[in-house]
Structure formats: C-alpha cells, structure tokens
Amino acid sequence: MQPEPHTGRPPSAYELIGGEPAVRALVKRFYELMDTLPEAWDVRKMHADDLSGSEEKLFLFLSGWLGGPNLYVERFGSPFLRARHLAFSIGGAERDQWMRCMRQALDEMVTDRALRMSLHQSLAALANHMRNRAEPSSGTPGSATD
Numbered sequence: 615m616q617p618e619p620h621t622g623r624p625p626s627a628y629e630l631i632g633g634e635p636a637v638r639a640l641v642k643r644f645y646e647l648m649d650t651l652p653e654a655w656d657v658r659k660m661h662a663d664d665l666s667g668s669e670e671k672l673f674l675f676l677s678g679w680l681g682g683p684n685l686y687v688e689r690f691g692s693p694f695l696r697a698r699h700l701a702f703s704i705g706g707a708e709r710d711q712w713m714r715c716m717r718q719a720l721d722e723m724v725t726d727r728a729l730r731m732s733l734h735q736s737l738a739a740l741a742n743h744m745r746n747r748a749e750p751s752s753g754t755p756g757s758a759t760d
Contacts, residue, residue: 626681630729637680641673644719648712657711660702696744705747713741 631637645665648654661668671686675693678684686693702708716737724730 627729627733628677628680628682630726631680631724633682634677636723637676637682638673640719640723641669641676643723644672644715645669647715647718651715654711654715657708657715660708695740696746699744700746703747704744705749706745709741709745712744713738716741 628637631640645668648658648661649665671690674686674689675695678686717734720730720733720737724733
C-alpha cells in the first residue's frame, strides 16, 4: 500500500473499498442478505419492517469506522454502539447471523483479498463486542466465533 502523494498517508479502507458508492453498496447488500436469508431470521426480527433507517445508520457509521467522513458522529454524536444495542438481546447466535450477512456482503463487494480478510476480522471483533446476553460456555475456547 503506497502513501497518497498529497497526504503522505496510506489510503484508508474507505478509500480502498471505493468510497461512498462502494460503502453504500456494501450496506445495501448486507441488509438484502439479512432480509432474505432464513439463517438470519433472529437478527432480522430485531429490526423494523422497513430497513431503510438501519441501512442509513450503518452506512453513516461504517463511513467513519472505515476511515472516511465521520458522518455518524456529525449527525448523532458518539456511536456508543454497545449501549445503543442494549435494548436487544444479543448472544452468539445473533452475532453469528449478523456476521454471516456481513461476511457474504464483504465477499461479494470487496475485491482486495487482504482488505476483505482484515475487515472480516475487525467486524467480527466488533460484532462480538455487541454481545450482551449471558450464555453457557461452549467449552471450546478460542473458536472462530468466540
């Protein structure tokens, strides 16, 4: 990854993905998958019937999270993601369903393999952080989803 000539810094994930149009397309695909995959039913039912509000908020959040414009913070203030999601019971199953949709959307939309794998890991850590429901231990520490 070469630094940008005008800034001297490496391009952000936001820039590498393709900026606003690509992030919007990623988020749109993510919610299409959530809306249609039977395996995502538990996480889908946590959302409103109309996903457009969720889609816009995720776009705003990801823009800044990926290193682009900090649109979510400009509009709503600090994300406090975990606190904002406390109203929803989120366990391993919901995390995995959310990640199934996100992983597939990333696989379809992000062509750079190294970037895609990095985003898989970072978003999996973020999704895991959102868990707020106590669950019995699976007995398999270090599994891919823990």
